[in-house]
Amino acid sequence: MGQPVSCTEEELVALLQARQEAGFSYLYDHYADALYGVLMQIIKHPPETVSDLLQDVFVKVWNNIHQYDPKIARLYTWLLQVTRNTALDFLKSKQHRNLQRNQTLPDAVSNTSAHSVTSVSEHLGLRKILDQLDDDKKILVELAYYKGFTQDEISRSLDIPLGTVKTRLRAAVMVLRGLLKDYK
Numbered sequence: 129m130g131q132p133v134s135c136t137e138e139e140l141v142a143l144l145q146a147r148q149e150a151g152f153s154y155l156y157d158h159y160a161d162a163l164y165g166v167l168m169q170i171i172k173h174p175p176e177t178v179s180d181l182l183q184d185v186f187v188k189v190w191n192n193i194h195q196y197d198p199k200i201a202r203l204y205t206w207l208l209q210v211t212r213n214t215a216l217d218f219l220k221s222k223q224h225r226n227l228q229r230n231q232t233l234p235d236a237v238s239n240t241s242a243h244s245v246t247s248v249s250e251h252l253g254l255r256k257i258l259d260q261l262d263d264d265k266k267i268l269v270e271l272a273y274y275k276g277f278t279q280d281e282i283s284r285s286l287d288i289p290l291g292t293v294k295t296r297l298r299a300a301v302m303v304l305r306g307l308l309k310d311y312k
Contacts, residue, residue, distance in 0.1 A: 137203050144193040152190060159204070160186075163211045170215040170276035185214050202305075208273070216276050257307050265300035272297060 135143070135154060143151025163185055167178045188210050196206050258266060271277040271285070279297065283290040
């Protein structure tokens with residue numbers, strides 16, 4: 129059985145849960161660029177490191193697809209959470225600290241450019257969707273999902289109560305969910 133030309137989210141999840149390679153190929157072909165862009169936004173490392181992390185993300189998805197619950201989130205939302213958690217785990221890792229310590233100044237400066245991420249985000253239309261949020265919610269989403277800040281770090285950084293951060297982020301995600309339903 130070859131890769132499906134097109135399939136619904138439910139069909140894709142069924143293929144993945146049945147451990148069908150065609151489902152995994154379809155998942156990779158349709159989501160890898162977006163997840164790569166998210167990783168680039170969060171970790172700001174050379175493409176080789178980001179590619180390795182992207183591979184880790186897909187291995188985690190393959191091994192943990194049984195944990196996905198469509199009643200809780202859309203598949204893409206779940207994939208974003210797996211990607212974000214993988215990036216944050218990397219940033220806390222000894223490997224990341226060693227890379228930071230061994231990085232030369234020119235490499236460090238050139239890696240802060242988000243040009244390729246910007247082009248991926250713009251190609252997918254994510255920036256347009258994010259720009260529809262109120263500024264107070266948009267900054268929280270950018271810090272949490274593009275910069276990898278925890279809610280506590282956002283609270284301290286913006287000097288707003290943690291409860292307010294949680295409430296605004298939840299509201300922002302609800303608005304984004306609605307916007308993404310309309311976006312096709």
